[in-house]
Amino acid sequence: LTDGQQIYHNLISLIDNAQHSIYISTFIFRPDEIGKEIRDRLVLKARQGLDVRVLLDGFGAIQTGRRFFVPLAEAGGKYAFFMHRLFRGRTNLRNHRKIIIVDNQTVLAGGANIGKEYLGPEPDPKRWQDLSFILKGPAVRSYLEIFHSDWAFTIGTDDVPAQAEPAGYYDSPNVAIVQVVPSGPDIPGDPLYDAILTSLYNARHNIQIITPYFIPDEPLLYALQLAVRRGVQVKIIVPAKSNHMIADIVRRIYLREMLRVGAEIFFYTPTMIHAKTILVDDTLVMIGSANMDSRSLFLNYEVMLITYSRPQITQIQTWMARIEKACIHCELKAGFMRILFEHVIRLFSPLL
Template sequence: MRRTARTLTPVQSAPRRVAMSQPWLFHLALVAGTLAMLSFAAHILRQRRHPAATLGWLLFMLLLPWFAVPLYLTIGTRKLVSSRPIPAGAPSTDSDYAVDRLLARTGIVPCGADRIRLHADGAEAWHALQALIADARASLDVGLFILADDVHGEAVMTALIERARGGVRVRLLLDGIGSLRIPRSWLAALRAAGVETAWFIPLLHRPLRGRTNLRNHRKLVVADGTRAWTGGRNVADEYFAKDTFWTDLSLEVEGEAAAVCQRGFERDWHFAVRGPALATAVPATGTRVTVLYSGPDQPGDTLHDVLMTACYAARYRIVAVTPYFVPDEALLQALCLAARRGVEVRLILPARSNHRLADWVRARALRELAAAGASIRLVPDAMVHAKAVLFDDTLGIVGSANLDIRSLFLNFEMVLLMREPADVAALAEWCARLDARAQDAGLPPAGALREAAEGLVLLAAFQI
């Protein structure tokens, strides 16, 4: 039987004809793709990441480069500014405390504060926030990760509208993911009343305006540049509930520190709206508190460096309160070494947080800490959302940052470093009251299957 030759349609034969008649195009595309992949691989290796995250990105680039390259351009990079070497004439300090010397060498100086007050509970924090908004006379700057469409969220938005109609310049900066559910009708009402609003890296944005996974986790309200309300609380009903349901920590500062906080808000605002250059920095005249910003807008990982330095300098006590405990390997080892050399390391967490994935992944680090001699304490009756770390009677840290990889390496965060004995003692008392509600954690050993699953979840959920 005679076999008929199969003919190719023009659509079928065109790619093959191009590959056969112009092989240089194929080789050029192959070389260009290989060079691009190697370039991105080199960039990944230069980024400060958990080793598992680095390996994950490299494998992704190797196996699925056409998907990995655009994803890396969207969410892969951590820093929006380049690192800078410490200049030869960098300032120094006479302090013998390692953290003070570290900050001085990086140009971060303490400032004065007329008043620092920790809020005892959600009701006190809510009343303080209402009073600060109501008392604003010239300016009111509000930067939040979450502003919810609920009772407390609507009350704050209504108050902002009233202040704007009263002649106060009101600016509202919301994270593009955290506050995504705010109804557009509320935003329209705010703008109609004269409130200036802006989204911090909205979900849909030009690539040069930041990476989608770099979120502004800072919580800050500043009135007239003289009073500030900050800490771990967002504005939603649960953050002001009774401590037996939701335990959080916020505080007020007045004086020079509030002006430094406003300066930080200015940077965030101008980043979001691409405004003009900022004014000169606020001159520091006091030493009571250090307002520390950490995140993609800082050349280094300042908060992580402070925590590491303070862990190695601690002599007898480290108390850490955090809702999510997913540290990088370096910080985990610093805590373990402190426990092994006799420092009392006490970690206070919710028995069950509002993110079950975080609860699953934290077990590996908790087992290692417990084996080193640290005390793991779980609060059974509430979601603990507070973020605080206490080192001896020397340093207290309160702010927006969790002790997890996202807060330490990806988010825009803000914390206050308190060095005055009275302020550190007030934080220690707050931690002691919380610890009295906690119980020792039972951490049974994990099998190989669970450890493998924890590693996979950690790689997929916390590293990008």
């Protein structure tokens, strides 16, 4: 799903056709016209007796008060704030996952939150460019387990949704080999970080990265630089201007380092690009919620889907090529004072 209209219409269809349950985990649920429409459709389904649950991050949903979800609770649905902002010392740990599960059979996931800047019924030139996907089959179980774990952590084990088996083999021309990789304080080790780092070191031909924020740690930066030096074509696409000014300032240091070794850097100019995608050697693609920064990789609760199947990889390649055509090449010349200022701001990069 390569634009906000597709994401919106697929989400509406999933909600309207749900028969048993709707589970939503999102970082942001705006109380705007799109958020209200989604909430009202969830209220209708809760009144019909479906198990409707909405899990929001306490920090990301800071603009969405509990009053907004009172109609859902009155209809029999449930909502909760993960790591509520009032819990001192926990606001630095954020659930950045975006997962929608319907009837334990279908997942809509990716990078888009719920709000008018992410999705809507009509074209909007100001809407952010994002990327999501629909998933069916046995891999749905992984998303169910993630949602169940997050809900149990937030509410308690006595209120965990009833277990149900997703479909085993989904008969579709879009059958793919996929791997669901969560990360966060609830996951032993750093499997997502390890998967990214390993794929970068194994790259032989090309690496393409689309991310709204590019603030890698030193090992990731070195892996990308080393890839360029051994002849791998590395392309990085970021928004010309993101929604975080400090992140835009700090990223210049890392982008300049990549330019110095010969990587190609592109600024996406039409609007904010919020998609998170990594393509390696035409053999694997990662799509999901994690940005290329330390917060996503070491602090946030995230989840990415890796696919190894040619049809899906080709679809993403086509989309990436279209995105690249809307970009301009990046040039980041700077004087001494500018570079000094960037490095001072860089001290705060682990918290961005």
